[in-house]
Amino acid sequence: MREFLQDVHAHMDDGFGRAQVHTKTPLRKRFYKVVSVAPCDEGYCIHLDGRLTKTPGHKPVAVPDKELAHLLAAEWEAQGEDIDPGTMPLVRLVNSAVEGGHEVAEDLREEVIKFAGNDLLLFRAQSPKELVALQGEIWDGALAKVERHFNVRFEPVTGIVHKNQPADTLVPLREDLADVHFIALTALVSITGLTGSGILAIALRRGLIEPEAVWDIAHLDETYNAKNWGEDGEAVARLQKRRVEFDAAVVVLRMLDKS
Numbered sequence: 001m002r003e004f005l006q007d008v009h010a011h012m013d014d015g016f017g018r019a020q021v022h023t024k025t026p027l028r029k030r031f032y033k034v035v036s037v038a039p040c041d042e043g044y045c046i047h048l049d050g051r052l053t054k055t056p057g058h059k060p061v062a063v064p065d066k067e068l069a070h071l072l073a074a075e076w077e078a079q080g081e082d083i084d085p086g087t088m089p090l091v092r093l094v095n096s097a098v099e100g101g102h103e104v105a106e107d108l109r110e111e112v113i114k115f116a117g118n119d120l121l122l123f124r125a126q127s128p129k130e131l132v133a134l135q136g137e138i139w140d141g142a143l144a145k146v147e148r149h150f151n152v153r154f155e156p157v158t159g160i161v162h163k164n165q166p167a168d169t170l171v172p173l174r175e176d177l178a179d180v181h182f183i184a185l186t187a188l189v190s191i192t193g194l195t196g197s198g199i200l201a202i203a204l205r206r207g208l209i210e211p212e213a214v215w216d217i218a219h220l221d222e223t224y225n226a227k228n229w230g231e232d233g234e235a236v237a238r239l240q241k242r243r244v245e246f247d248a249a250v251v252v253l254r255m256l257d258k259s
Helices: 002-011 018-023 066-077 089-100 102-117 129-150 167-176 182-195 198-205 211-218 220-229 233-256
Strands: 035-040 043-048
Touching: 035 066, 043 066, 066 089, 066 233, 089 102, 089 182, 089 233, 102 167, 102 182, 102 198, 129 167, 129 198, 129 211, 129 220, 167 198, 182 198, 182 211, 182 233, 198 211, 198 233, 211 220, 211 233
Parallel strands: none
Antiparallel strands: 035 043
């Protein structure tokens, strides 16, 4: 389920690293000396040697929060001789959001709700017993927090048989996202894709579950498997990279969504 949003995360590499990732060509050389932040029509913009930063589609990058703008600037400033996109998760996430723009806000909201209706937390293992018990304890606890907050009821199932959640369950979740800024929504979609759970993303946004706990809850199965059968080095490395993206999305969400 976590793979359903691959395109979203691949798009975050646009312009500064996607080509390098897929073709192994050299990284782009740093072409600027001075990084600065200045007010602009859409909030705050980042400048490189006085020139406005733009997305791969040549859209000016602007964010409504000054602190976030300075964090973006810091990623640009931290680059050495080469521009390494792997060290710029905030820039890549914001670029992805700006590329989509306000026009895709509704699609982003629906992506989160679609996940919530077919959520990681709603499909339970049939065995082994230890994992079944862990999912029951930890995932039920997470669901209960969201159910109490929104006064809804989820219906988990065992196995992989599809089951639609009651329509009324998703209505208040959808309504709760109605006024979220499109950049914050992009961050929320990223969190959803990285955890496989729209429910956990919504819980994080509402402060019902802290980010560290959200990450652990979402990766309960992986943690269980590693504990019982050992870690896979490549899987650990992939997970570490995804955690960087998760942390960046949490930063963006919290800075732009003050509800």
